[in-house]
Amino acid sequence: MRNKKLTNYLWYLLIIVVAIPFLFPLAWIVLASFKTQAQIVTTPPLWIFTPTLENYQSVFVDQQFSRFLWNSSVIAVGSTVLSLIIGLPAAYTISRYKQSTLGVFILLARLMPGISYLIPWFMLFSRIGMVDTYTALIASHMLVGLPFIVWIMVNYFDGLPRELEEAAQVDGCTLQSAFMKIVLPLSGPGILTATTLSFLFSWNNFMFSLVLSSEHTKTLPIAIYNFVSYAEVSWGSVMAAAVVIILPAIILTMIFQKYVIKGLTMGAVKG
Amino acid sequence: MAKVVCEHIVKKFGQVTAVDDFNLEIENNEFIVIVGPSGCGKSTSLRMIAGLEDQTSGSIFIGGELVSDKPPRDRNIAMVFQNYALYPHMNVYDNMAFSLKLQGIAKDDIDRKVKEAAEILNIGPYLERKPKELSGGQRQRVALGRAIVREPAVFLMDEPLSNLDAKLRVQMRTEIAKLHARLGATTIYVTHDQTEAMTMADRIVVMKDGVIQQIADPQTIYDKPVNKFVASFIGAPPMNFINCSFKVQTEGLELVSDDMDVKMPQEWAAQAQKYVGSEVILGVRPENIRPEESAVTNINALVEVVEPLGSETLIHAKLGGQNLIVKANPDYKPAVGEIIKLTFEMNKAHLFDRETGVTII
Numbered sequence: 001m002r003n004k005k006l007t008n009y010l011w012y013l014l015i016i017v018v019a020i021p022f023l024f025p026l027a028w029i030v031l032a033s034f035k036t037q038a039q040i041v042t043t044p045p046l047w048i049f050t051p052t053l054e055n056y057q058s059v060f061v062d063q064q065f066s067r068f069l070w071n072s073s074v075i076a077v078g079s080t081v082l083s084l085i086i087g088l089p090a091a092y093t094i095s096r097y098k099q100s101t102l103g104v105f106i107l108l109a110r111l112m113p114g115i116s117y118l119i120p121w122f123m124l125f126s127r128i129g130m131v132d133t134y135t136a137l138i139a140s141h142m143l144v145g146l147p148f149i150v151w152i153m154v155n156y157f158d159g160l161p162r163e164l165e166e167a168a169q170v171d172g173c174t175l176q177s178a179f180m181k182i183v184l185p186l187s188g189p190g191i192l193t194a195t196t197l198s199f200l201f202s203w204n205n206f207m208f209s210l211v212l213s214s215e216h217t218k219t220l221p222i223a224i225y226n227f228v229s230y231a232e233v234s235w236g237s238v239m240a241a242a243v244v245i246i247l248p249a250i251i252l253t254m255i256f257q258k259y260v261i262k263g264l265t266m267g268a269v270k271g
Numbered sequence: 272m273a274k275v276v277c278e279h280i281v282k283k284f285g286q287v288t289a290v291d292d293f294n295l296e297i298e299n300n301e302f303i304v305i306v307g308p309s310g311c312g313k314s315t316s317l318r319m320i321a322g323l324e325d326q327t328s329g330s331i332f333i334g335g336e337l338v339s340d341k342p343p344r345d346r347n348i349a350m351v352f353q354n355y356a357l358y359p360h361m362n363v364y365d366n367m368a369f370s371l372k373l374q375g376i377a378k379d380d381i382d383r384k385v386k387e388a389a390e391i392l393n394i395g396p397y398l399e400r401k402p403k404e405l406s407g408g409q410r411q412r413v414a415l416g417r418a419i420v421r422e423p424a425v426f427l428m429d430e431p432l433s434n435l436d437a438k439l440r441v442q443m444r445t446e447i448a449k450l451h452a453r454l455g456a457t458t459i460y461v462t463h464d465q466t467e468a469m470t471m472a473d474r475i476v477v478m479k480d481g482v483i484q485q486i487a488d489p490q491t492i493y494d495k496p497v498n499k500f501v502a503s504f505i506g507a508p509p510m511n512f513i514n515c516s517f518k519v520q521t522e523g524l525e526l527v528s529d530d531m532d533v534k535m536p537q538e539w540a541a542q543a544q545k546y547v548g549s550e551v552i553l554g555v556r557p558e559n560i561r562p563e564e565s566a567v568t569n570i571n572a573l574v575e576v577v578e579p580l581g582s583e584t585l586i587h588a589k590l591g592g593q594n595l596i597v598k599a600n601p602d603y604k605p606a607v608g609e610i611i612k613l614t615f616e617m618n619k620a621h622l623f624d625r626e627t628g629v630t631i632i
Contacts, residue, residue, distance in 0.1 A: 163356035166356065167352060182358060
């Protein structure tokens with residue numbers, strides 16, 4: 001019994017040691033977002049201070065962060081929803097009709113480095129006058145989000161017994177209604193996983209937004225550079241902006257973590 | 272209730288022929304059992320009748336209507352799957368009501384039909400439960416209930432009892448038989464269990480390697496198998512097969528093997544004439560062997576294992592190099608290693624062609 005208690009304590013200690021490098025920077029960012037510029041750069045670091053909201057005021061009022069928040073939301077939601085609309089039926093077809101070649105082609109898009117798409121994307125969209133539009137950014141974000149969704153959902157659909165859809169077809173469903181009424185409701189955890197990961201990818205994406213967005217469609221990761229000038233870096237505002245960017249990701253992950261972990265490890269063990 | 276006709280159904284998967292020239296006419300209200308070993312094409316045949324598999328060629332008629340190219344929902348069938356295939360996200364009531372809702376039936380009528388079926392199957396108390404909260408037998412009843420509420424022309428059942436334990440299987444077998452008697456619906460039942468086939472069927476279809484071997488009522492299949500495969504598949508314990516050869520003696524023809532000398536019945540002479548001098552297979556069921564001497568047989572077998580079952584004794588013996596099972600009275604228990612005399616009831620024995628397996632007698 002004592003050995004078991006000691007082992008448990010050691011495990012907790014190990015978890016704390018491993019978690020510190022991940023959680024410390026997060027804690028630093030949150031604390032710094034409530035400090036003044038002087039308090040941030042003070043050494044030794046200040047752990048007890050009077051918090052201020054001036055950084056958040058700078059972010060939302062002076063820098064109009066609400067607009068960038070809106071842009072990021074539209075693009076992330078748009079690319080995720082469209083990826084789901086296309087990706088779910090595609091994944092189902094690949095799973096049920098053993099279209100592995102098609103699946104490989106879709107996954108190739110995921111395997112190619114994103115940066116290799118940038119120049120062709122820019123040339124294409126600038127030719128047709130679509131740089132700095134939601135359409136261009138949603139399309140480019142779907143390039144990664146869609147294969148992600150297909151990859152996760154093919155594995156998930158493979159695990160669903162075919163007899164359920166067959167029973168639905170015998171009961172009176174068409175293939176499409178069996179998919180909508182039986183397959184999709186049973187795929188909730190997989191869909192949540194795919195949606196969360198696709199949304200987070202789009203939300204955090206820097207590269208595509210750097211090249212394809214401008215004044216009208218600037219997203220949060222790009223906007224954060226507004227706080228960096230030749231003269232100084234406004235650390236407080238940068239930290240506040242970082243908190244605004246990180247917060248949705250943390251909230252989504254906290255809510256759906258059970259499904260994300262299950263979705264990522266699905267298929268590893270039979271049953 | 273409807274007649275089902277399958278004409279020259281063939282199913283190929285690439286180069287592999289899973290079902291070859293499947294022809295079957297099932298009368299209205301008949302209970303047909305398709306039986307055979309795993310991979311013989313019985314489930315594939317059932318799925319083609321259901322419309323879940325497309326046939327490579329051939330025609331299927333249900334109620335006189337050609338349904339070969341129709342999807343399952345347009346064939347007026349209901350199916351019970353091996354693993355029940357209950358919708359996990361719906362409770363029992365919704366599982367049973369699902370097909371009726373798709374048909375646009377009024378809510379009150381759906382309620383009435385579901386509750387009637389639930390009462391027949393004794394699953395009324397479970398209507399609000401999800402499938403995961405039910406036992407195997409309860410789930411199977413729900414699967415049956417889901418089929419019953421549709422009042423289909425044909426019931427299709429694909430090994431519905433395979434996932435149940437032995438005791439529950441016996442119980443559910445009786446339930447299904449009672450249900451059929453009550454509803455009188457045309458039923459096509461697929462199983463690998465010959466006991467289910469023998470006890471439930473009006474007629475049995477025995478399949479092997481995609482080909483129908485024999486279609487007949489259970490007693491005919493048991494007493495008059497058309498070939499060695501059917502003879503070996505139906506009956507528990509299975510029929511004994513003894514490789515032997517014909518010998519011409521002064522008294523008549525004899526079948527001879529190691530430690531075995533059997534006078535052939537006179538009535539066999541005409542049919543077996545052309546096999547004189549060749550090798551044949553003698554088939555005798557365990558219950559048609561008696562552990563005693565007789566004038567027509569001279570059989571000495573070495574007892575290897577004795578299995579007292581209470582109501583009978585199974586004796587596993589060796590006849591030369593060939594295995595034999597004898598079903599004897601429960602009080603007869605020979606010693607292991609003992610040489611026993613056996614008599615075959617030749618009027619119930621069979622003779623098979625050694626090359627083709629076809630029944631000679």
